[in-house]
Structures are given as C-alpha cells and as structure tokens.
Amino acid sequence: MQFLGIFYYWVFAILLMIGFYAVVAKINLVKKLIGLSIFQSAVFLLYLTMGKVTGGTAPIYQDDVVGQLFSNPLPQVLILTAIVVGISTTALGLGIVVRIKEEYGSIEELDIQEIDQR
Amino acid sequence: MIPLETHLPALQVVVPMLLAPVVVLLRPRGLAWAAATAASLMALAIAIALTQGTLSGELYRYAMGGWEAPYGIELRVDSFSALVLLIVTGASSITLLAGKASLDRTIEASRQPLFYSAWLLALSGLAGILVTADAFNIFVFMEISSLASYVVIAGGTDRRALPAVFKYLIMGTIGATFYLIGIGLIYMMTGTLNLADMSLRIHEVADQRPILVAAGFITVGLALKAAVFPLHVWLPNAYTYAPHAVTAFLAACATKVSLYVLLRFDFVVFQQNLLGHEVQFAAFLMPLAVLAILAGSTVALFESNIKRLLAYSSLAQIGYILLGASLVSLAGLSASVLFMFNHALAKGALFLAVMALAMGYSRLDLQSLAGAAKHMPWTMAAFVIAGLSLIGIPGTAGFISKWYLVTAALEAGTLGYFLVAVIVIGSLMAVVYIWRIIEAAWFEPEAESVTVIREAPVTMLIVTWVAALSNIYFGLATDLPRELANAAAESLLWPLP
Numbered sequence: 001m002q003f004l005g006i007f008y009y010w011v012f013a014i015l016l017m018i019g020f021y022a023v024v025a026k027i028n029l030v031k032k033l034i035g036l037s038i039f040q041s042a043v044f045l046l047y048l049t050m051g052k053v054t055g056g057t058a059p060i061y062q063d064d065v066v067g068q069l070f071s072n073p074l075p076q077v078l079i080l081t082a083i084v085v086g087i088s089t090t091a092l093g094l095g096i097v098v099r100i101k102e103e104y105g106s107i108e109e110l111d112i113q114e115i116d117q118r
Numbered sequence: 119m120i121p122l123e124t125h126l127p128a129l130q131v132v133v134p135m136l137l138a139p140v141v142v143l144l145r146p147r148g149l150a151w152a153a154a155t156a157a158s159l160m161a162l163a164i165a166i167a168l169t170q171g172t173l174s175g176e177l178y179r180y181a182m183g184g185w186e187a188p189y190g191i192e193l194r195v196d197s198f199s200a201l202v203l204l205i206v207t208g209a210s211s212i213t214l215l216a217g218k219a220s221l222d223r224t225i226e227a228s229r230q231p232l233f234y235s236a237w238l239l240a241l242s243g244l245a246g247i248l249v250t251a252d253a254f255n256i257f258v259f260m261e262i263s264s265l266a267s268y269v270v271i272a273g274g275t276d277r278r279a280l281p282a283v284f285k286y287l288i289m290g291t292i293g294a295t296f297y298l299i300g301i302g303l304i305y306m307m308t309g310t311l312n313l314a315d316m317s318l319r320i321h322e323v324a325d326q327r328p329i330l331v332a333a334g335f336i337t338v339g340l341a342l343k344a345a346v347f348p349l350h351v352w353l354p355n356a357y358t359y360a361p362h363a364v365t366a367f368l369a370a371c372a373t374k375v376s377l378y379v380l381l382r383f384d385f386v387v388f389q390q391n392l393l394g395h396e397v398q399f400a401a402f403l404m405p406l407a408v409l410a411i412l413a414g415s416t417v418a419l420f421e422s423n424i425k426r427l428l429a430y431s432s433l434a435q436i437g438y439i440l441l442g443a444s445l446v447s448l449a450g451l452s453a454s455v456l457f458m459f460n461h462a463l464a465k466g467a468l469f470l471a472v473m474a475l476a477m478g479y480s481r482l483d484l485q486s487l488a489g490a491a492k493h494m495p496w497t498m499a500a501f502v503i504a505g506l507s508l509i510g511i512p513g514t515a516g517f518i519s520k521w522y523l524v525t526a527a528l529e530a531g532t533l534g535y536f537l538v539a540v541i542v543i544g545s546l547m548a549v550v551y552i553w554r555i556i557e558a559a560w561f562e563p564e565a566e567s568v569t570v571i572r573e574a575p576v577t578m579l580i581v582t583w584v585a586a587l588s589n590i591y592f593g594l595a596t597d598l599p600r601e602l603a604n605a606a607a608e609s610l611l612w613p614l615p
Contacts, residue, residue, distance in 0.1 A: 020292075023288060023292065029284060032288060036288060036291055036292075039292070039295060040291070040295055043295055043298050043299055043302065046299065046302050047302050050302065050305070050306045075302075075305070078254055081254075081258055082257070082298060085257075085258065085261045088261075088265055089261070089265065089287065089291050092265055092268060092269070092287065093284065093287050093288075096268070096272060096280055096283055096284050096287065097284070099272070099280050100280045100281060100284065103277040103280060104277070104280075104281075109281075112281050113281075116278055116281070
C-alpha cells in the first residue's frame with residue numbers, strides 16, 4: 001500500500017527525467033521539443049494525481065447528493081490552463097524550427113553552430 | 119457607479135491585452151505602431167496612478183470577478199509591484215516612442231501589426247505577473263510574456279536570432295515548469311494558491327519535505343528565468359540578435375520581473391515559515407551573485423560586439439541586485455530594489471543609444487564603431503551619460519544604488535568587506551568596458567572606406583536623451599525611488615496579513 005501510494009509520484013519523476021534527458025542530450029531540435037513535451041506532461045500528471053481523493057466521486061453539486069465524498073476539481077482546472085500553455089510553447093517551438101530549417105537548411109544543433117561560426 | 123480608480127490593478131493588464139488583437143487588424147502603415155504606443159502610454163499612466171496611490175500608503179486589493187481571496191484570484195499592488203510596474207511600462211513606452219524608425223527598418227511592413235501585437239502581449243504578461251497575488255496566475259502570465267517575447271526577439275531579420283530564441287524557449291519553459299512543480303507541491307500541502315494565504319498556512323506543514331523541495335524548485339526555476347549566473351546561457355545571444363528596440367525593452371525589465379517573483383516568493387512565503395531559510399537563501403544566492411558580478415564583468419571586458427558586451431554587463435548587474443537581496447536585511451533589500459530601478463534607467467538608455475547607433479552602422483563591433491562620435495555626436499554623448507550611470511559615477515542614478523548597496527554590505531560585518539571589494543572590482547571593470555566603447559567612438563580615427571553616416575532621427579535622439587538625462591535626474595532627486603524601495607523592502611520583510 002505504501003508503494004502504491006507513491007507509485008504515481010514515481011511515474012511523474014521518471015517521465016520528468018526522460019523528458020529532461022531528451023532536452024539536454026538530443027541535438028536534433030525537434031527531438032528536444034518532444035523531450036520538452038514529455039517533461040511538461042509529467043508535471044500535468046503530478047497535478048492530476050493530487051486532485052484524486054480515495055473513494056471520491058465526480059465533483060458535481062446536486063441537491064439530492066448529501067454526504068458524498070468529492071474529488072478536488074481545482075487541479076484539473078489548473079492543468080487545463082497549463083496544457084494550453086504547453087501546446088502553445090510546442091507550437092511556437094516547432095514554428096521556430098521550421099524557420100531555422102529555412103534559414104540554415106538543418107535542424108541539428110551542431111550544424112547550426114558550425115554555420116554560425118563561419 | 120464604482121469609480122474607475124478601484125479597477126486600476128485590473129486595467130493595468132486588461133488595456134494592453136485587449137488592444138493586442140485590435141492591433142493585428144490595423145493594416146495601414148504606422149497605425150499599428152501608433153496604437154501600440156498609445157496602449158503602452160496608457161499602461162504607463164495607470165502605473166503612475168498606482169504608484170501615487172501606494173506612495174500615499176494605499177494597498178490596492180482587487181477581487182477578480184468579485185470572488186473574494188483566497189477562493190478567487192486576487193490582484194494586489196503594493197509599493198514593490200508599483201515600482202517594477204513603473205519600470206516595465208516606462209521601458210515599453212520609451213522604446214516604442216524611440217524605436218519606430220529602427221523597427222520600420224528591421225520588420226517588414228506587412229508583419230508589423232503582428233509584431234506590435236506580440237509586444238503588447240509581452241507587456242501585459244509582465245504587468246500581470248506584477249499585479250497578481252495568485253501563484254498559478256503568475257505562472258500563466260509568465261508564459262504569456264515569455265511566449266510573446268520569444269516572438270518579438272525572433273521578429274528581426276538576423277537569422278542568428280532563431281537558434282538564440284530556440285535556446286531561450288527551451289530554458290524558459292524548463293524554468294517555468296520547475297516553478298509549476300514547486301507550486302503543485304505547495305498546493306498539495308496547503309490547498310491554496312493565494313500568496314498571502316499560502317504564507318499563513320505553510321506554517322503548519324513547514325517541516326515537511328515537499329515544502330523544502332518546492333522551495334528548491336521555485337528558486338531554481340525563477341533563477342533560470344531571471345538569468346542568474348550560471349543559468350544565464352540563454353541571455354547573451356537572445357539580447358544580441360534581437361531587434362535593437364526589443365533589446366532595449368527586455369534588457370530594462372524582463373529579468374527584473376522574474377527577480378521580483380523570486381524575491382516575493384522567497385520572502386513572503388518561505389522566509390517567515392521555513393526554519394533556517396534565511397541562511398539557505400543567502401548561502402545559495404550570495405556566491406552566485408558574487409560569481410555573476412565577476413564573471414559577467416570579465417567577459418564584458420573582452421567582448422567586442424557592444425550589444426553582447428552590454429548583455430554580459432546585464433548579467434553582472436543581476437548579480438548586484440541579488441547580492442543586496444541575499445544580505446536579508448532591510449538596507450540590503452531596499453538597495454537591491456533601488457538597484458532594479460536605476461539599472462533599468464541606465465541599461466535602457468544605453469540600449470537606446472545602441473539602437474540609434476545602429477541607424478548608422480550595420481556592424482556593432484568596436485572596430486566598425488571607431489570614430490563614431492564624429493558622425494553621431496549626440497548619440498554618443500547620451501551613451502556616455504548612461505555609461506557613467508552604469509559605472510556609478512556620483513551625480514548619476516547608478517551611484518545612488520551602488521552607495522546604498524555598499525552601505526548595506528558594510529552592515530554585514532567581516533563578510534561585508536569582502537562584498538564591498540567585489541562591488542568595487544565590478545565597478546572598476548565597468549569603467550574599463552564602458553571606456554573601451556567611449557575610446558573607440560571618441561578618440562580613435564575612423565576606419566577608412568566609410569560612407570557618409572548621418573546622425574540618428576530626431577525623435578529617437580530626443581527620447582534617448584530623455585532616458586539618459588533621467589539618469590542624472592534620479593541621481594540628484596532620489597526621493598521617489600528610495601521611498602518606494604524602502605516601502606518595498608519593508609513589505610517583503612514584514613508582509614501585511
């Protein structure tokens with residue numbers, strides 16, 4: 001039970017590190033962005049897990065529902081905003097990658113550095 | 119009817135944000151610029167009104183949509199936010215007023231409405247960070263301003279801006295996501311997102327590990343956003359290859375807004391509650407601040423592109439601001455807030471002068487600029503005044519902030535002498551790197567094969583001179599920034615409930 005209790009956090013931490021590794025280690029710009037997306041998604045999962053209350057049901061308020069245990073809806077609302085932010089970031093990042101490809105003819109970080117140093 | 123004044127904190131964000139989509143539609147030439155400038159000036163007027171209010175002791179609290187804090191989102195403007203709001207809106211207005219000719223040249227007419235729209239979004243995002251009292255709202259505004267500033271930095275013609283922006287985007291997003299993780303952990307433990315409420319409730323759980331982890335994530339994430347050494351690698355290239363007006367705007371205020379959030383979080387939320395946080399905060403940030411001052415200034419000594427030189431000098435200045443804060447004393451904090459204001463004046467004016475120089479010179483390295491003062495005496499004279507302020511010559515704004523910083527450092531005992539030595543060494547290095555530019559421009563013979571170079575446009579010169587002279591004005595009339603800085607430092611050390 002103790003292990004299951006922190007199981008979700010392990011998923012969060014591992015996904016976070018996979019994403020972070022890709023951002024740092026990959027030299028292809030698109031792969032970096034994929035890593036960034038994984039990195040952000042891990043945080044979304046962190047928020048989603050903390051909203052769940054054991055035995056809680058969907059937080060819909062009705063007159064005939066009394067004494068019911070509800071899950072916390074706020075983290076989901078927050079993370080909806082963060083997902084939108086994440087999508088915009090990825091979209092803008094991909095847009096910049098397209099422009100880099102147009103200008104430099106490559107999306108490998110090392111190639112771009114080499115061209116700039118010429 | 120409710121008077122307009124009560125809505126000022128909301129209007130500060132809403133005015134530029136609502137005008138941003140309108141600006142996109144303004145196709146006729148010059149109209150987009152005019153609308154953006156008008157919106158920015160309006161934001162500046164609101165910021166001045168808020169500053170006047172806070173000077174008379176008022177604390178603006180605004181329940182967004184009528185939902186009372188801590189359930190709803192609260193906007194809250196105290197003297198610290200008012201001071202940084204002045205910096206942000208002032209920097210935006212002045213660079214827009216001065217920058218039209220420069221921006222017309224770097225941004226093609228058909229894309230100008232989009233560019234100015236992104237500029238306004240960046241402005242409203244930065245203003246939003248400053249007015250809100252809600253931790254998650256800060257994250258959202260931070261991302262709005264960051265996304266918009268990636269767009270304006272990449273808006274120019276220099277292709278090297280693109281990899282620079284990509285790097286900024288990656289590092290900025292990592293910083294913001296770290297901040298998000300930190301807030302998540304705090305929310306998990308306290309169940310609140312309102313900063314004031316957080317600082318009350320965190321007390322009960324302060325000894326638990328998630329709070330410590332959160333403090334770490336938030337501090338590192340914001341340090342990344344604020345380009346604290348050694349997390350600064352995104353800054354020099356982004357500042358160097360951005361359109362000149364964008365550099366002037368962002369260099370004056372963007373990192374300072376992140377520093378504002380850093381100070382607010384660490385002092386209002388953690389300082390009172392975490393055992394030993396004072397020591398940890400100082401032990402973590404003071405060495406970084408010292409390194410930033412020394413490393414930033416050293417690199418600036420050897421840099422030949424003057425935009426990059428000034429960018430590295432900005433790194434050093436961020437170090438000074440942090441140094442004051444890491445003393446964790448009233449004098450230190452108020453010196454560091456004052457430093458934010460005066461550095462914005464000096465660096466803003468310097469980058470405006472660089473923008474004016476760029477009207478005549480396509481390459482901005484020291485060799486190409488040899489003898490520039492013969493062609494552009496007014497521009498270079500403004501540069502000299504702002505440069506003196508950056509160094510901290512008596513009679514300029516830069517002197518006042520360095521003086522208070524030194525005074526605050528001396529209060530810290532033996533360690534203080536070491537810090538004073540660092541400040542003095544940093545200032546001496548500033549003398550050298552500013553002098554290198556002055557020497558090249560004023561005393562070196564001009565390079566051969568120079569075509570005729572004319573002085574920058576008159577409006578640009580006037581605004582640049584206003585910015586340069588304000589360095590002298592605030593060096594002599596120090597009451598306004600000092601009063602605000604003192605009140606800000608007090609509100610950080612003893613936050614109101």
